Amino acid sequence: MIACTRDCYDTCVFDQNYRPIRDFPFNGFTCSRGNSDLKRNDLNRVNNPVIEGKEVDLKTAVTYLVKELKKTKISEVIHVDYDGNQGLLTWYFPARLWNVLGAVTTDYSICSSEGHKALSMHYGTSFGALPEDFANQKAFVFWGSEASVSFIHGWFLAKDKYKVTIDVRISETARKSDRYFIIKPSSDAYLAVGIIKLLSKKFKIDDNLLNFVERFSMDQIVSITGLSEGEIEEIAGIYSEMSPLTVLGFALGRTLNGGEAIRLISLISHIIGKGRKGFFYSNTYGWGIDFDYLRGTHEHSPSRVVGMAEVGKEVEEGKLKFMFVWNSNPIHSLPGADRIVDAVREGGLFLVVHDPFWSETAKLANVVIPASTFLEKHDVVYSYWHQFLVYNAPIRQPKGVTEVELMREISKELGINERCLTEDEWDAIDYAIRNTGVTLTQLKEKGLAKMIPHYLEKFSITPLPEKLIPPEEKLLVYGGHPNYTNSQFKEIYGDREAVIYNSEYEGEGYLITEKGEVRVTFRKGNLPKGVFFAYKNFLFDKEGRPINSLSSWEKGKYGGTPLLNYTKIIGVRIEERKEEPKIVGDSL
Numbered sequence: 225m226i227a228c229t230r231d232c233y234d235t236c237v238f239d240q241n242y243r244p245i246r247d248f249p250f251n252g253f254t255c256s257r258g259n260s261d262l263k264r265n266d267l268n269r270v271n272n273p274v275i276e277g278k279e280v281d282l283k284t285a286v287t288y289l290v291k292e293l294k295k296t297k298i299s300e301v302i303h304v305d306y307d308g309n310q311g312l313l314t315w316y317f318p319a320r321l322w323n324v325l326g327a328v329t330t331d332y333s334i335c336s337s338e339g340h341k342a343l344s345m346h347y348g349t350s351f352g353a354l355p356e357d358f359a360n361q362k363a364f365v366f367w368g369s370e371a372s373v374s375f376i377h378g379w380f381l382a383k384d385k386y387k388v389t390i391d392v393r394i395s396e397t398a399r400k401s402d403r404y405f406i407i408k409p410s411s412d413a414y415l416a417v418g419i420i421k422l423l424s425k426k427f428k429i430d431d432n433l434l435n436f437v438e439r440f441s442m443d444q445i446v447s448i449t450g451l452s453e454g455e456i457e458e459i460a461g462i463y464s465e466m467s468p469l470t471v472l473g474f475a476l477g478r479t480l481n482g483g484e485a486i487r488l489i490s491l492i493s494h495i496i497g498k499g500r501k502g503f504f505y506s507n508t509y510g511w512g513i514d515f516d517y518l519r520g521t522h523e524h525s526p527s528r529v530v531g532m533a534e535v536g537k538e539v540e541e542g543k544l545k546f547m548f549v550w551n552s553n554p555i556h557s558l559p560g561a562d563r564i565v566d567a568v569r570e571g572g573l574f575l576v577v578h579d580p581f582w583s584e585t586a587k588l589a590n591v592v593i594p595a596s597t598f599l600e601k602h603d604v605v606y607s608y609w610h611q612f613l614v615y616n617a618p619i620r621q622p623k624g625v626t627e628v629e630l631m632r633e634i635s636k637e638l639g640i641n642e643r644c645l646t647e648d649e650w651d652a653i654d655y656a657i658r659n660t661g662v663t664l665t666q667l668k669e670k671g672l673a674k675m676i677p678h679y680l681e682k683f684s685i686t687p688l689p690e691k692l693i694p695p696e697e698k699l700l701v702y703g704g705h706p707n708y709t710n711s712q713f714k715e716i717y718g719d720r721e722a723v724i725y726n727s728e729y730e731g732e733g734y735l736i737t738e739k740g741e742v743r744v745t746f747r748k749g750n751l752p753k754g755v756f757f758a759y760k761n762f763l764f765d766k767e768g769r770p771i772n773s774l775s776s777w778e779k780g781k782y783g784g785t786p787l788l789n790y791t792k793i794i795g796v797r798i799e800e801r802k803e804e805p806k807i808v809g810d811s812l
């Protein structure tokens with residue numbers, strides 16, 4: 225067995241020949257990325273360690289980076305790691321090194337933490353519906369979710385059901401649904417209030433919640449969401465009559481009022497009597513996996529936590545001097561990515577990257593170490609949707625070094641041998657999964673096993689939001705593309721063009737925010753006025769600047785998720801150019 229480790233709801237499981245298995249809920253099919261994994265595995269790989277553009281052996285690279293590390297104050301050393309590979313030994317366990325050293329950590333907020341925190345305020349955890357609950361529904365609401373692209377197996381389970389999509393544009397998912405409602409960006413919390421107001425005519429609602437929603441008039445909700453009262457009544461009718469399961473897209477957590485929107489929508493599920501089984505956001509924290517133990521934070525604390533929204537800002541201010549990156553491509557993904565590029569080029573930030581592929585961040589780095597892919601190493605993989613824990617056994621010859629091997633090499637060179645760093649990684653996994661109902665022995669024997677959810681069942685309607693902030697109206701929002709996972713798969717599907725879809729402008733020019741401007745092609749499409757849309761895997765503009773040069777340092781109130789879907793546009797300048805500019809991005 226082998227599970228796809230990418231940051232994806234589905235976590236498909238394959239057999240030894242890399243054919244998707246047919247078990248529920250995987251259904252025996254996969255996506256355009258899964259179909260090209262074997263081919264991609266040989267493309268664009270980092271083959272040897274590299275120091276300042278020169279190939280070296282591993283020992284030399286480790287000695288070099290450790291020398292630099294020792295020169296830097298530990299409170300100026302940050303590790304940036306995210307979900308390029310969801311394996312317990314790839315993402316989590318190697319963080320032990322940096323936590324033992326007391327380096328700076330990020331808050332891991334880039335994707336979903338806002339919703340995790342918001343849902344936990346009412347339900348104790350964000351754990352929601354399981355695949356088997358999907359199969360038992362009459363209707364679905366895909367709210368801020370491009371599920372037909374981002375979550376194809378969840379979408380598949382909804383195929384014969386009544387489907388509603390709530391988005392800010394006619395997405396693929398909207399197009400394929402029975403009914404869609406297009407609202408203004410970041411107005412979701414107001415829509416949820418409107419729905420709750422209407423449901424209060426039919427269902428018994430807690431007084432605190434009733435008092436809260438009564439603070440908003442229907443006229444105000446109509447004007448902020450852009451929907452008519454009749455349309456809001458229709459959605460409330462669907463909730464009261466069809467009792468749908470709501471798929472809460474991660475996109476919502478990246479909007480203004482995002483945490484408030486997510487928790488208010490989850491309260492609709494409570495009102496109609498479905499509780500936590502009426503929504504799905506992410507089930508990561510319902511399995512009982514001890515991530516703190518894996519990362520070593522049960523014993524060692526980082527010296528500081530920097531929000532992923534603010535890494536670029538701290539780099540610009542000179543507060544971070546050494547960055548160790550694995551399993552992430554921050555030049556693509558983090559706000560203020562241009563600040564990171566500038567700092568490395570100017571020599572103010574020393575960058576080390578451990579990646580199997582020549583990511584944009586690897587191309588920029590002072591030191592690059594080749595990593596093994598998920599097809600080349602042993603690991604244990606969980607899903608943020610389904611219940612299976614998978615033991616990945618390699619099906620390709622190993623290239624590069626694994627994260628655990630690199631962690632041990634660096635610790636050896638530093639001369640530290642804390643128990644946390646010397647503990648056998650499989651013992652650590654066995655302990656970390658003790659509450660899941662699955663043991664490592666069982667996993668190794670069978671390849672995969674079903675976890676038993678492990679969480680405290682509780683519910684509280686309070687605390688309710690204090691206030692909602694009316695959103696601005698000229699905003700850039702993002703969505704996933706079927707052929708890429710975040711920045712990955714350009715080896716197969718090519719670099720994406722820098723295109724911004726919108727309702728007004730056509731041609732080349734600049735999109736401007738308070739943080740910067742990027743040169744793009746504007747393409748007029750069927751979008752509401754004021755909504756600008758880009759695929760989130762579009763990396764660089766036509767002059768080599770990362771798209772995230774535009775993002776602000778603003779973050780969510782509860783989980784700190786950067787407000788990427790609330791990127792305020794202050795101007796557009798159409799400026800055609802005859803001669804081709806030098807593409808700086810090529811030299812990255």
Ligand SMILES: Nc1nc2c(c(=O)[nH]1)N[C@H]1C(S)=C(S)[C@@H](COP(=O)(O)OP(=O)(O)OC[C@H]3O[C@@H](n4cnc5c(=O)[nH]c(N)nc54)[C@H](O)[C@@H]3O)O[C@H]1N2
Pocket residue numbers: 231232233335367368369370371373374375390391392393395407408409410411412472473474475476479701702703704705706707708709710760761789
């Ligand atoms: N094919 C593919 N699948 C993926 C990924 C990928 O890159 N490609 N990425 C994976 C990752 S990391 C994640 S986080 C998930 C994300 O998956 P989703 O949660 O589906 O999120 P997005 O694709 O970012 O955006 C979903 C929709 O939100 C809409 N949207 C933007 N702003 C608003 C708003 O204010 N209100 C409402 N109602 N809608 C809004 C966008 O128009 C978009 O259609 O997908 C995962 N799956």
Ligand SMILES: Nc1nc2c(c(=O)[nH]1)N[C@H]1C(S)=C(S)[C@@H](COP(=O)(O)OP(=O)(O)OC[C@H]3O[C@@H](n4cnc5c(=O)[nH]c(N)nc54)[C@H](O)[C@@H]3O)O[C@H]1N2
Pocket residue numbers: 231305306307308309314334335474550551552553554556557558578579580581583595596597598627702703709710711712760771772788
């Ligand atoms: N503007 C804008 N920015 C966004 C978003 C948006 O919607 N708009 N979405 C955000 C979201 S939801 C997310 S999740 C982030 C994702 O941001 P990133 O974490 O940057 O995600 P990826 O592009 O998937 O990059 C993962 C990297 O991990 C590497 N990798 C894969 N497997 C392994 C492995 O086994 N070992 C090691 N060492 N490395 C490996 C890949 O080659 C790749 O370079 O981006 C965020 N950034």
Ligand code: SF4
Pocket residue numbers: 228229230232233234235236254255256257258259376709
């Ligand atoms: S990216 Fe998602 S849908 Fe595609 S193979 Fe991996 S887990 Fe399956």
Ligand SMILES: [Mo]
Pocket residue numbers: 231334335336474
């Ligand atoms: Mo994500």
